[in-house]
Amino acid sequence: MKVWLANPRGFCAGVDRAVKMVDELLTKSVDPVYVRHEIVHNRSVVDSLQARGAVFVEDVAQIPEGALAVISAHGAPPQVFHDAAARGLQLFDATCPLVSKVHLEVAAHAKAGRTVFLIGHRDHVEVLGTLGCYTNPDGGGIQVVQDPEEALTVRARDPAAVAYVTQTTLAVDAVRKVVSVLRQRFPALVGPHHDDICYATQNRQDAVRMLCRHCQLVLVIGAPHSSNSVRMVEVAQEAGVRARLIEAADALEPAWFDGIDDLGLTSSASAPEPLVQATLQRLRQWYPRLVVKTLGLAENKVFKLPTALVEMPDLHPTSRRSQRADLPDSTGAPR
Numbered sequence: 415m416k417v418w419l420a421n422p423r424g425f426c427a428g429v430d431r432a433v434k435m436v437d438e439l440l441t442k443s444v445d446p447v448y449v450r451h452e453i454v455h456n457r458s459v460v461d462s463l464q465a466r467g468a469v470f471v472e473d474v475a476q477i478p479e480g481a482l483a484v485i486s487a488h489g490a491p492p493q494v495f496h497d498a499a500a501r502g503l504q505l506f507d508a509t510c511p512l513v514s515k516v517h518l519e520v521a522a523h524a525k526a527g528r529t530v531f532l533i534g535h536r537d538h539v540e541v542l543g544t545l546g547c548y549t550n551p552d553g554g555g556i557q558v559v560q561d562p563e564e565a566l567t568v569r570a571r572d573p574a575a576v577a578y579v580t581q582t583t584l585a586v587d588a589v590r591k592v593v594s595v596l597r598q599r600f601p602a603l604v605g606p607h608h609d610d611i612c613y614a615t616q617n618r619q620d621a622v623r624m625l626c627r628h629c630q631l632v633l634v635i636g637a638p639h640s641s642n643s644v645r646m647v648e649v650a651q652e653a654g655v656r657a658r659l660i661e662a663a664d665a666l667e668p669a670w671f672d673g674i675d676d677l678g679l680t681s682s683a684s685a686p687e688p689l690v691q692a693t694l695q696r697l698r699q700w701y702p703r704l705v706v707k708t709l710g711l712a713e714n715k716v717f718k719l720p721t722a723l724v725e726m727p728d729l730h731p732t733s734r735r736s737q738r739a740d741l742p743d744s745t746g747a748p749r
């Protein structure tokens with residue numbers, strides 16, 4: 415059997431930055447590091463940071479006053495930042511800059527009084543954060559639109575003052591269908607200058623399409639509650655190729671590979687590279703003559719860490735850097 419490894423795959427710049435922020439705080443601080451929500455939607459990353467002392471909570475009210483705290487890559491509504499300030503938290507914001515861009519768009523539309531249609535998944539933590547950025551009580555409000563059917567029924571206070579934004583991790587084609595319905599109903603609809611769907615989501619979905627041209631089965635490593643992971647599976651299925659989402663190598667079943675000569679393997683923006691390598695290792699146990707080839711080009715985008723974190727003194731008596739071997743770095747290689 416031949417395995418085609420997709421490029422790019424795995425950690426995007428936003429996830430890499432968020433994980434490094436928690437990692438750096440754990441390294442430099444002697445105090446516990448609290449993180450609001452899973453820093454990224456991946457169990458192995460969360461478990462590894464938890465093992466080093468990170469404490470994950472869903473509400474800043476669960477964080478002791480004055481403690482060190484981090485906002486996850488998915489972002490949070492302004493109210494969370496107010497609550498954190500009221501508790502005197504030393505807050506580090508790991509919101510991906512591309513999510514922050516959408517927050518700014520919503521704030522600008524709110525200021526202009528427009529009704530905003532937020533295309534995305536109603537319960538996703540990123541969407542909840544973006545909804546909270548509409549803070550003008552006299553504006554036309556914000557509402558989630560999940561699919562073209564919902565786009566047919568949404569209403570606006572003033573149909574001439576409407577805009578849309580999107581969750582960053584959707585599939586491009588699905589968004590186009592929703593926007594097309596909204597535009598037919600609201601010809602004055604205003605959209606972002608540059609698509610809100612992030613570069614990493616688009617590149618990973620394009621890489622899946624490329625795999626589909628060569629493979630009979632595509633494996634996506636990612637979490638079932640990770641939006642970008644689920645979309646990658648859907649992209650393969652829409653291309654007519656069987657696809658499975660797995661969290662780790664132990665989910666593999668030998669029967670999946672009966673009759674498969676070319677297998678596609680990739681990982682979502684929140685899945686670290688060691689999970690890919692462990693999957694290849696498991697496959698090699700079953701197929702000792704496995705051939706591994708790579709398709710596509712790797713990314714080189716990097717989001718800088720906040721200056722306050724870079725300049726923070728290392729207060730730990732013996733640096734904990736040596737304990738980070740189990741955390742993946744930006745290239746996915748174990749440290």
Ligand code: SF4
Binds near residue numbers: 426683
């Ligand atoms: Fe940012 Fe995109 Fe990565 Fe989400 S998937 S953290 S929006 S770069």
